[in-house]
Amino acid sequence: MKIHEYQAKDIFKHYDIPVPVSCVARDTDRVRTFAEERGKKVVVKAQVHVGGRGKAGGIKLASTPDEAFRAAGEIIGKRLKGLIVDKVLVEEAINIKKEYYLGITIDRKSRKNVIMLSTEGGVDIEEVAARSPEKIEKLYIDPAFGLKDFEIKKLCVKANFHKGLSREFAHFLKSLYKLYLEHDATLAEINPLVLTEEEKLMAGDAKILLDDNAIFRHKELETLQEIAEDDPIEQEARKNNIPYVRLEGDIGIMGNGAGLVMTTLDMVKREGGSPANFLDIGGGGSAEKTRQSLELITMDKNLNGIFINIFGGITRCDEAAKGIIEAIKSLDLSIPVVIRLAGTREEEGRKLFEAEGFEVGRDMNEAAKKVVELAGAYRARRENM
Numbered sequence: 310m311k312i313h314e315y316q317a318k319d320i321f322k323h324y325d326i327p328v329p330v331s332c333v334a335r336d337t338d339r340v341r342t343f344a345e346e347r348g349k350k351v352v353v354k355a356q357v358h359v360g361g362r363g364k365a366g367g368i369k370l371a372s373t374p375d376e377a378f379r380a381a382g383e384i385i386g387k388r389l390k391g392l393i394v395d396k397v398l399v400e401e402a403i404n405i406k407k408e409y410y411l412g413i414t415i416d417r418k419s420r421k422n423v424i425m426l427s428t429e430g431g432v433d434i435e436e437v438a439a440r441s442p443e444k445i446e447k448l449y450i451d452p453a454f455g456l457k458d459f460e461i462k463k464l465c466v467k468a469n470f471h472k473g474l475s476r477e478f479a480h481f482l483k484s485l486y487k488l489y490l491e492h493d494a495t496l497a498e499i500n501p502l503v504l505t506e507e508e509k510l511m512a513g514d515a516k517i518l519l520d521d522n523a524i525f526r527h528k529e530l531e532t533l534q535e536i537a538e539d540d541p542i543e544q545e546a547r548k549n550n551i552p553y554v555r556l557e558g559d560i561g562i563m564g565n566g567a568g569l570v571m572t573t574l575d576m577v578k579r580e581g582g583s584p585a586n587f588l589d590i591g592g593g594g595s596a597e598k599t600r601q602s603l604e605l606i607t608m609d610k611n612l613n614g615i616f617i618n619i620f621g622g623i624t625r626c627d628e629a630a631k632g633i634i635e636a637i638k639s640l641d642l643s644i645p646v647v648i649r650l651a652g653t654r655e656e657e658g659r660k661l662f663e664a665e666g667f668e669v670g671r672d673m674n675e676a677a678k679k680v681v682e683l684a685g686a687y688r689a690r691r692e693n694m
C-alpha cells in the first residue's frame with residue numbers, strides 16, 4: 310500500500326525525523342495564506358501517487374504568496390501523469406546545499422533489510438543504479454543484531470560526512486529504520502535527503518510503502534488507506550475484496566488465478582493491445598462475484614474491449630460460463646467481449662457462450678488477437694461518433 314508524501318512526513322515527525330513546516334491544501338487560497346503566514350519562500354507539491362513529480366511539473370517553488378497562489382493554480386485540479394491532483398503539500402522551501410538518496414527496503418536475495426545511501430540524490434535511484442551503481446552504498450542489516458553504530462559510521466565515511474553530520478545522520482537513520490520496522494514497511498525512501506545551507510539534514514521528500522499483508526496489525530493505518538487511495542475503482546475493488554489493479558490501457562482483463570491473469574496481460578500486450586486492468590476473480594467464480602468483477606472493470610470509461618480468461622479446474626467451465634453470461638446480460642454491455650476457456654468441461658462452456666453469440670477463442674493466442682482487433686474497431690467507431 311502506498312501512502313502520500315504528506316502522510317509519510319506526518320509519520321516522520323513522530324519519529325523525530327526533520328521535515329519542513331507544511332500544510333495540506335485543497336485550494337489555492339489556502340496555499341496563499343500559508344505562504345503569507347510563513348513569510349518565506351515555499352514549495353508547492355502535488356500529492357498523487359506518481360514518481361518524478363518534479364520533472365512532470367508537479368513541484369513548484371514560489372518566492373511570494375502570489376507566486377504560490379499561481380503555482381497552486383497550475384497544479385490543483387490538473388492531471389499529473391494521468392491522475393487528477395486534488396491536494397497539494399505546501400512547505401517552507403529548504404535551502405538545499407546538497408541532495409542525497411536514502412532508502413531502506415527488503416533485499417529478497419539476502420533475506421535482509423538493506424539500507425541504500427547515495428550522493429546522487431534527487432534523481433531517480435533506478436537511473437543511478439543503471440548508470441553508476443558504484444555511487445550507491447549498501448548496508449545489509451543482520452536481523453539478529455540489528456543496525457549497529459559502527460556500520461553507520463562506515464556508511465558516513467563512504468558518503469564523506471564530516472563528524473557533526475555523521476552524528477546527525479546516525480540519529481536520522483536509526484529513526485528511519487525504527488519507523489520502517491514498526492510499520493511493517495517494505496520501503497522507506499527519502500529522495501532527496503537534503504543537507505541544508507545551515508548544515509542540517511532534512512527529509513525533502515518521503516515515500517513509504519506498507520506491506521498489505523501486515524496492515525491488519527496497524528489499526529491506525531487503515532484510515533490512511535482510505536485517504537491514500539487515488540483511484541475510485543481500486544477503492545471499490547478493495548471494499549469488495551477483489552484483487553484489482555488499474556492500468557493505463559483500454560482492454561479490460563479478468564481471469565481466475567493471478568498467474569493466469571498476468572499471462573493474459575502479457576498476451577494482450579504482445580498482440581499490440583494495452584490492458585486496462587488486472588483482475589483476479591479467484592476460484593469458485595460465483596455469478597455474484599463475476600458480476601461484481603465485470604461491474605468494476607466497466608467503471609473504467611476508457612474501455613474498448615474485455616477479455617475473460619477462464620481455466621477450469623475445480624471451477625467448471627460451464628458453471629463459469631453461466632455466471633459470466635448472466636452477468637453480461639444484467640449489465641447490458643455494448644463493449645466487445647472475448648472469452649477463452651480451457652480445462653474441465655470446456656466444450657460445454659464453449660457451447661453455452663456460442664449459443665449466446667459470444668466470441669470464444671480457440672486458445673489464448675487467438676483470443677488475445679481477437680480482443681485487440683475488436684477493441685481497435687470499437688475505439689474507431691467511438692471516435693467517429
Ligand code: GDP
Binds near residue numbers: 401404430431
Ligand atoms: P519527486 O520529483 O516526485 O521525487 O519530488 P521531490 O519532492 O523529490 O522534488 C523534486 C525536486 O524538487 C527535488 O529533488 C529538489 O531538487 C526540488 N525541490 C523540492 N523541494 C524543494 C525545496 O524545498 N527547495 C528547493 N530548493 N528545491 C526543492
Ligand code: MN
Binds near residue numbers: 500514
Ligand atoms: Mn523525490
